[in-house]
Amino acid sequence: MRHICALLLLASLCGLPQVGIAATAPRTDLPHFEQRGAATQLIVDGKPFLVLGGEVKNSSTSNLVHFSRKWPLLVRDNLNTILVPVAWETIEPVEGQFDFSNVDGLIKGARDHDLRLVFLWFGTWKNTFSSYVPSWVKRDTKRFPRMQTADGRGTERISALSTTARDADARAFAQLMRHLKAVDGARQTVLMVQVENEVGVIPESRDHAPDAEAAFAGPVPVELMTYLTAHRATLNPELRAAWEANGGRASGSWTEVFGDEGMTDSLFMSWSYARYIDHVAAAxxxxxxxxxxxxxxxxxxxxxxxxxNSGGPLPFAMDLWKAGAPALDFLAPDIYFDNYAYWASQYRRPDNVLFVPEARGGAIGAANALYTFGALKGFGFSPFGIDERGVQLAGDPSVGLGTGGDGDPVIGALYGQLEQLAPLVLEKQAEGKISTVIMEGSAQRSGRGRIGDYMVNMARANGPDGNVDPDSRVAAMFLQTGPDDFIVLGAGDMQVSFTTDRPGPPIVGIESIDEQILKDGTMSAGRRLNGDENGQGQSLRLSSSDAAENKVYRVRLYRYR
Known part of the structure; x- marks a missing residue:
C-alpha cells in the first residue's frame, strides 16, 4: 500500500483516479497558513500538513524521460513532497511563446505517484547567477543590463534595478501561475512556489553599475525607514545595532543610516532584490x-x-525583506553547516514560519529534521539532491549531500516513521507538547531539553560497531501524550535519562518502556523493555536502526523520594 494511504492526515488523497492535465475549475480552499495553538501550520485540503520533502538536483527534471525512473525512488524513501525546478528558459524559449509541457509532465508524474510538488522558479537568478534565463534575455545586455564590478566589468547577473528584466520575469511567472490554476487548481498537486533561488552578489558585496551607485548614494527609501521605525523593538539585533550605532537616523543615504561597512552593502542589495522579487511574486x-x-x-x-551571497534574506536582513517583499509568505534558510540549530532558529520568528528547502541528508539530515519539526515546530524539511548520488565538495565536509547512493535510505526510514506519526506531530505542535533534543559535533558532549515537567538528558551511545562516534549528530523527539507519558523517536545512537526541577518528589524513575511498531498508520505493542534494556529503570536507549525497523517507544515516567 502506498504510504500516503496509511496516513489519516492524508487520507483524502487515496483512491483518486489518474487524470490527464486538463483545465478544471479551481477550488477556493488553497493551501495556506493558519495559527493552530502554539504552531503556525500549512493547511492542505483543509487539514494541517507536514512536508516530508526532498529537493531534486537542478537539472534532474529538465528531461521527463530521464526523471521518470526517479519517481519510484522518491516513493521508496517515503517522501510526500518533491521540490522541483521550473526554469524560465524552459517555459518561454521564445519571447511571448510559452511551453508548459515540462510543467505538465511533472504534475502528472507526481499525481501518478501520490506525491505533492513545490515548484522552484528559476527566473532571473539561481544561486546568484542568471543562468536559467532564456537566451533572448542573456544575449540582450542593453535591454537586460547586468550587475557590474567596481572596475566596470559585467557579471553573469542581471541587474536587480532593471525594471525591464523585472517586468519580463513577472510576465513569465504570471503565465506559469495562470497555467497552474487552470490545470491544477482543483487537484492542488503543487502546494507552494519558491520565487528565485539563493539570490546575492559574489565576489563583491554589491552592484557597482552607474544606476546602482546612484541609488546607493541616494536616500534610503522612505517606506523602508517607516517600517524600521515602526518595528524598532522587534528588529533583528544585528540590524538594530548597526542602525543605532549610526544615530538611529530616520533618513539619509545607506552609509549615513547603517554605516560604512560591508553589511550596509548587503542591506542595500537585500532591499533591491526584495523589491524586484516582490513584484514578480505579486504578479x-x-x-x-x-x-x-x-x-x-x-x-x-x-x-x-x-x-x-550578499543581499539574500539572511537573518540580519530579514526585516528589510519583510518590508520590501510583502507578497512573500515566508523566508527560508538553506542549511548545510554544522550549527544547524542556530541557523534554523533564526528563521522561526513570530512573523516567519520555518521551512528548510535545502539541507544535508543522511544521518545528519535525519537529526536535523527531528529538530525542525520538534524544537522549532517547523512545517517542512527537504534534503537536497534526494534523487541522485550524494556528493561532497572537495575539502569542505560541511556541505556533504546525500548518503553516497541513489536516493537517501536514512531519510527514507525516518520519513517512514514521520509519515505515520504526522497527525500526532501536528497535534502536539499545536498543543506545545513536542520537543527535540539535539547534539551537534564533538564539542557538544551532552544534550539537554525539557518536555512537560521533566528534563531530558542525552548522551551518545555505542553504535552498531560498538564504538561511540564523538562527531555524530543525534536527536530525539518527544511527543507528550499524558502528564507522564511520551512517544519517543530518535535519529542516531544515544542514551536518554530523565530528571526534574519542578516542585514535588525529586527523583524520576522509568515506570515502563514499550516498543511501538508503526504499520499502516497505527502503533502496535512490541517488547516491554526492562532490566538490562533500560539501565535498570534509569535510561532509554535509542538506536540508529530503530527507524528502519519502524520502531518508536512509549515511555512512562514517575517521581519518588
Whole structure:
C-alpha cells in the first residue's frame, strides 16, 4: 500500500483516479497558513500538513524521460513532497511563446505517484547567477543590463534595478501561475512556489553599475525607514545595532543610516532584490495565490559580504525583506553547516514560519529534521539532491549531500516513521507538547531539553560497531501524550535519562518502556523493555536502526523520594 494511504492526515488523497492535465475549475480552499495553538501550520485540503520533502538536483527534471525512473525512488524513501525546478528558459524559449509541457509532465508524474510538488522558479537568478534565463534575455545586455564590478566589468547577473528584466520575469511567472490554476487548481498537486533561488552578489558585496551607485548614494527609501521605525523593538539585533550605532537616523543615504561597512552593502542589495522579487511574486499571486517564499544561502563562519551571497534574506536582513517583499509568505534558510540549530532558529520568528528547502541528508539530515519539526515546530524539511548520488565538495565536509547512493535510505526510514506519526506531530505542535533534543559535533558532549515537567538528558551511545562516534549528530523527539507519558523517536545512537526541577518528589524513575511498531498508520505493542534494556529503570536507549525497523517507544515516567 502506498504510504500516503496509511496516513489519516492524508487520507483524502487515496483512491483518486489518474487524470490527464486538463483545465478544471479551481477550488477556493488553497493551501495556506493558519495559527493552530502554539504552531503556525500549512493547511492542505483543509487539514494541517507536514512536508516530508526532498529537493531534486537542478537539472534532474529538465528531461521527463530521464526523471521518470526517479519517481519510484522518491516513493521508496517515503517522501510526500518533491521540490522541483521550473526554469524560465524552459517555459518561454521564445519571447511571448510559452511551453508548459515540462510543467505538465511533472504534475502528472507526481499525481501518478501520490506525491505533492513545490515548484522552484528559476527566473532571473539561481544561486546568484542568471543562468536559467532564456537566451533572448542573456544575449540582450542593453535591454537586460547586468550587475557590474567596481572596475566596470559585467557579471553573469542581471541587474536587480532593471525594471525591464523585472517586468519580463513577472510576465513569465504570471503565465506559469495562470497555467497552474487552470490545470491544477482543483487537484492542488503543487502546494507552494519558491520565487528565485539563493539570490546575492559574489565576489563583491554589491552592484557597482552607474544606476546602482546612484541609488546607493541616494536616500534610503522612505517606506523602508517607516517600517524600521515602526518595528524598532522587534528588529533583528544585528540590524538594530548597526542602525543605532549610526544615530538611529530616520533618513539619509545607506552609509549615513547603517554605516560604512560591508553589511550596509548587503542591506542595500537585500532591499533591491526584495523589491524586484516582490513584484514578480505579486504578479504570480494575482493569477493563483499559492503560498510563496524565497530562500537564503547562509554565511560561512568568518566570511564577509561578497564572500557569500550578499543581499539574500539572511537573518540580519530579514526585516528589510519583510518590508520590501510583502507578497512573500515566508523566508527560508538553506542549511548545510554544522550549527544547524542556530541557523534554523533564526528563521522561526513570530512573523516567519520555518521551512528548510535545502539541507544535508543522511544521518545528519535525519537529526536535523527531528529538530525542525520538534524544537522549532517547523512545517517542512527537504534534503537536497534526494534523487541522485550524494556528493561532497572537495575539502569542505560541511556541505556533504546525500548518503553516497541513489536516493537517501536514512531519510527514507525516518520519513517512514514521520509519515505515520504526522497527525500526532501536528497535534502536539499545536498543543506545545513536542520537543527535540539535539547534539551537534564533538564539542557538544551532552544534550539537554525539557518536555512537560521533566528534563531530558542525552548522551551518545555505542553504535552498531560498538564504538561511540564523538562527531555524530543525534536527536530525539518527544511527543507528550499524558502528564507522564511520551512517544519517543530518535535519529542516531544515544542514551536518554530523565530528571526534574519542578516542585514535588525529586527523583524520576522509568515506570515502563514499550516498543511501538508503526504499520499502516497505527502503533502496535512490541517488547516491554526492562532490566538490562533500560539501565535498570534509569535510561532509554535509542538506536540508529530503530527507524528502519519502524520502531518508536512509549515511555512512562514517575517521581519518588
Amino acid at each position: 504570480g499571486k494575482a493569477e493563483y495565490a499559492l503560498p510563496m517564499f524565497t530562500n537564503a544561502a547562509l554565511i560561512r563562519p568568518n566570511y564577509e559580504p561578497g564572500q557569500y
